Amino acid sequence: MYLLGFDIGSSSVKVSLIEGDSGQLLSSSFYPKQEMKITAHRAGWAEQAPELWWVNLKLALHEVLSGSKVDPKQIGSIGISYQMHGLVMVDKNGEVIRPSIIWCDSRAAAIGDKAFNEIGGQRCLSNLLNSPGNFTASKLKWVKENEPALYERVHKIMLPGDYIAMKLTGEMQTTVSGLSEGIMWNFKENKLADLLFDNYGFSSEIIPNIVPTFAPSGQISASAARELGLSTTTTVSYRAGDQPNNALSLNVLNPGEIATTAGTSGVVYGVSKEIKFDPQSRVNTFAHVNHSANDPRLGVLLCINGAGILNAWLKRMVGENLSYGAMNELAVEVPIGSEGLSILPFGNGAERVLNNKNIGSVFSGLNFNIHQKGHLLRAAQEGIVFSFKYGMEIMKNIGIDATVIRAGKANMFLSPIFRDTLAGISGAAIELYNTDGSVGAARGAGVGSGYYNSFEEAFRNLQKLEVVEPNKSNTKEYSDAYENWKVQLGKAL
Numbered sequence: 001m002y003l004l005g006f007d008i009g010s011s012s013v014k015v016s017l018i019e020g021d022s023g024q025l026l027s028s029s030f031y032p033k034q035e036m037k038i039t040a041h042r043a044g045w046a047e048q049a050p051e052l053w054w055v056n057l058k059l060a061l062h063e064v065l066s067g068s069k070v071d072p073k074q075i076g077s078i079g080i081s082y083q084m085h086g087l088v089m090v091d092k093n094g095e096v097i098r099p100s101i102i103w104c105d106s107r108a109a110a111i112g113d114k115a116f117n118e119i120g121g122q123r124c125l126s127n128l129l130n131s132p133g134n135f136t137a138s139k140l141k142w143v144k145e146n147e148p149a150l151y152e153r154v155h156k157i158m159l160p161g162d163y164i165a166m167k168l169t170g171e172m173q174t175t176v177s178g179l180s181e182g183i184m185w186n187f188k189e190n191k192l193a194d195l196l197f198d199n200y201g202f203s204s205e206i207i208p209n210i211v212p213t214f215a216p217s218g219q220i221s222a223s224a225a226r227e228l229g230l231s232t233t234t235t236v237s238y239r240a241g242d243q244p245n246n247a248l249s250l251n252v253l254n255p256g257e258i259a260t261t262a263g264t265s266g267v268v269y270g271v272s273k274e275i276k277f278d279p280q281s282r283v284n285t286f287a288h289v290n291h292s293a294n295d296p297r298l299g300v301l302l303c304i305n306g307a308g309i310l311n312a313w314l315k316r317m318v319g320e321n322l323s324y325g326a327m328n329e330l331a332v333e334v335p336i337g338s339e340g341l342s343i344l345p346f347g348n349g350a351e352r353v354l355n356n357k358n359i360g361s362v363f364s365g366l367n368f369n370i371h372q373k374g375h376l377l378r379a380a381q382e383g384i385v386f387s388f389k390y391g392m393e394i395m396k397n398i399g400i401d402a403t404v405i406r407a408g409k410a411n412m413f414l415s416p417i418f419r420d421t422l423a424g425i426s427g428a429a430i431e432l433y434n435t436d437g438s439v440g441a442a443r444g445a446g447v448g449s450g451y452y453n454s455f456e457e458a459f460r461n462l463q464k465l466e467v468v469e470p471n472k473s474n475t476k477e478y479s480d481a482y483e484n485w486k487v488q489l490g491k492a493l
Contacts, residue, residue, distance in 0.1 A: 001076040001451055002026070004061075004234075005442030008053050008082040008160050009242065010046075010102055011035045011264050015060040016438035017068050017075070020451055023461035025439060026070065029063035031056040035312075039099065044106040044349055044358055047099040050088050050163050057164065058228060065229055073231045077216070078168065079238035079445030081245035081437040082161030084181050087139040092155040094166060098147070101139045102160075104265070104305050106350035106358055108138035111145075112183075113356070115199050121279075123195065127188045129180075129298070131281035132196055134356060136182030141200040156208045161239040168228075168236050169218030172208040179207070180287040181241050187275055190293045213289050214238055214448035237448030242437055243267045244289045244299050249440020250406040250433055251459040253290050253297065258405050258428075260388070262412035265348070266307030268388055270300045270400035282353045283394050289444070290455075300400050302391035303352060306345040306361060307384050308412050313347075314380050318373050328415050331378035336421075336474060337481035338375045340365040342488045343383035353391045354493065364488040378417060385421040386485040392426060402428040408436050409465050423470040424478040430468040 001021075007014040014030040036056065039047045065072065085103040090096055101107070112132035116124050124131055132138050136159065144151045158166065159178045166172050179185040179192070184207070186193045192204050211217045216235040225232045240248065247259040247269050255273040260266075273296050277285050288297040311324075319327045346354065347361030363379075392402060405422070409432040412418045423430050443458045445451075452458040 002070050002074050003442040003445045003451070004075055004078045005438040005440065005445065006057060006078065006080045006164060007242070007436070007438035007441060008057070008080065008164055009263070010038060010048060010083045010104070013053055013056040013060055014436070014438040015057065015064045016436070016442055017064050017070060018439060018442045020076070020446055023443070027064040027068035028438065029060040029067070031059040038102070046102050046105040046349065048102050049099050050096050050160065053160065053164060054167055061228055072229060073233060075230065075234050076451060077235050077237045077445040077449035079441035079443070079448065080161045080164050080236065081240060081242050081441040082159060082164065084159070084241035084243060085136050086160040087136050088158045088160060088163040089143070089150070089154050090156055090158065090163070090172070091153050094172065097153050098143070098150050100160065101142070104349040105139065106134055106356070108142040109134040109350050109356040111141050112138035115196065119195055119199055125277050125279065127186045127195060128183050128193055129187055129275065129277045129285040130183050132183050133281055133352065134350060137184050137196055137200060140202065144201065154206055157206050158208060159241070161241070162208065165217065165236050165239055168220055168224050170221045171218040173211045173217055174208045175211060175213045175239060177213050177240055177244060177287040177289055177291065179210070185287065213240055214444065216449060235449060238441065238444035240289045240444065243269050243301055244286065245437055245440050245444065246408070247271065247299065248289050248444055249435045249437060250408065251455065251462055252406055253288070253455055258400070258402050260405050260407045262307050262384065262418065264307065264309045266304040266384060266388060266412070268302040268392055268395065268402070270395060270402070272298045272300055272399055274298070274399060276398045278394055278398055280355060282355060283391060283398070284352065300395055300398065302388070302395055304345065304384070304387045304391065305348040305351055309348050310343070310345040310361065310380050310384060311412065314376060318376060324414070327377050328417060330374035331381060331417050334374045334378040336477040337484070338379035338382060339370055340367065340484070341371050341375050341379040342485045343379045344489055344492055345380065345383045345387055353387070353394070357493065359492045362488065362492050381412070381415060381418045382421055382481060383485065384412065385418060385425060386482050388422060389425045389482060390486070390489070402426050404429050404431060406431045406433060408433055410436055419468045420471065421478065423468045424474050425482055427470050429470065431464055432466040432468070434463045434465055
C-alpha cells in the first residue's frame with residue numbers, strides 16, 4: 001500500500017508519496033516554486049486565500065502522481081500537516097467567507113489580552129494552559145467585532161488542515177489537538193473552552209465535529225477524486241498542525257523528547273506528560289498528536305516568527321546572486337559573535353516569546369569600517385539561534401530541558417553555522433534525520449488507517465543522517481555573543 005502526505009505551509013504546499021512497507025519516499029513535489037503570496041493590508045496583518053492552498057496542492061499532487069506512476073487505487077490513506085493557528089470560515093455550503101487570517105497575523109493580540117484579564121489569568125492558564133493571546137479564537141473575535149456581516153454568515157470555523165480535509169471528503173471536522181492550538185480546548189474539564197466562548201460571544205455550534213487525530217475520518221469524495229486524480233477508496237486518516245506533526249515525523253512522542261524546525265518561522269517543541277504552562281504564555285502548551293485525557297502528552301512550543309525569513313530577506317537584499325551555500329561560505333569566514341554585530345530577527349509580526357510585542361528586526365553594533373557581507377549573514381544566523389536559546393531558557397523553567405534535539409536536515413539546518421551555533425549555545429547534540437512534514441504526515445496516515453500497528457512500526461525505517469555535538473572549546477565565544485545579543489534585546493524591549 002502507498003501513503004500520501006500533504007503539508008500545507010504558508011510558503012508552499014508539499015506533497016509526498018511513500019511506500020508503506022519500506023517507508024521509502026517514492027515521489028515528492030511542492031508548489032508554488034516561489035513563495036506563496038501573503039497579503040498584508042496593514043502592518044502586522046497576514047492573510048492567505050484557502051483556495052490558493054487547494055490550487056497548489058493539486059499542482060504538487062499531479063507532479064507526484066505523474067512521477068511515481070503509482071495506481072491511485074493503491075493509495076490507501078492520506079495524512080495532512082498544516083500551518084497552525086489559521087482561521088478558516090465557511091458557510092453552510094462549505095464556501096470560504098473571507099481569506100484566512102494566518103499564524104503570523106498579530107491583529108488580535110489586544111483582544112486576547114483583554115479576555116485574559118476579564119476571565120482571570122489563573123483561570124485561563126489552569127484550564128486552557130495559555131492566554132487566548134493572538135490565537136485562532138481571538139482572530140474570530142476580531143472578525144465578529146470588525147466584520148459583523150461576514151461573521152453572521154459563519155456556519156463552521158476550521159483550521160487550515162480541516163479545510164483541506166473538507167475539500168477532500170466533504171466532511172467538516174476538527175481534532176482536540178487542533179482546537180487546543182486555537183485555545184478552544186479546556187484541559188481541566190476535557191471539553192470545548194466554554195469559558196472563552198462565553199467571553200467572546202461564540203456558540204459552540206460553530207465548531208465542527210471532533211474526530212481523533214489518528215483515525216479514518218472520511219473517504220475521498222467523487223468530486224475530489226475526479227479533480228485530483230485519486231480514488232474514492234482512499235481515506236483521510238490523520239491531521240495535525242505543522243509543529244506537532246514535525247515532532248511526529250521525527251518520532252518525538254514521549255516526555256523529554258524535543259523536536260525543532262527552522263523554516264520561515266523557527267520552533268522548538270518539547271513533549272511533557274505534566275500539564276504545565278508558562279505564567280506569561282511566552283511559550284505555549286498544546287495537546288500533542290498522541291495526547292489523551294487518561295495519558296497526557298503535551299507539546300510545549302516555542303515559536304519565533306522571524307527565523308528563516310530573515311535569512312531569505314538578506315538573500316534578496318545582499319545575496320541575490322548567491323546560493324544559500326555560497327552565503328554560508330561567506331559567513332563561515334567570520335568569527336563567532338560576528339565581531340560585535342548583533343541582529344534581532346523579530347521582523348515578522350508580534351512575537352509570543354516577547355509577550356506579543358512587535359519590536360521589528362534590529363541591527364546593533366554595525367561598524368562600516370569592519371563589517372562586510374559575511375558579517376551580516378553570520379549575525380543573522382546567530383540571531384535566529386540566540387532567539388531559540390532565549391525561549392529555551394523559558395521552557396527549562398517549566399521542565400523542558402534540551403539534551404538532544406531532533407530536526408530534519410532541511411531549511412536552516414542545512415547550514416553548518418546554524419547547526420554548530422545551536423549545539424554550542426544549547427549544549428545539546430543535534431540529531432538530523434531524512435524526513436520532513438509531508439513524509440511525517442504520510443506515516444501518520446499509516447498509523448491512523450491501521451496499516452501500521454504502532455508508532456514503532458511506522459518509524460522503524462527513519463534514518464539518522466548526522467549528529468552535531470557541541471564544541472566545548474567554543475563555549476565562551478558563543479556565551480559572550482549571546483550575552484551581547486541579550487543586551488541588545490533588552491534595549492529594544
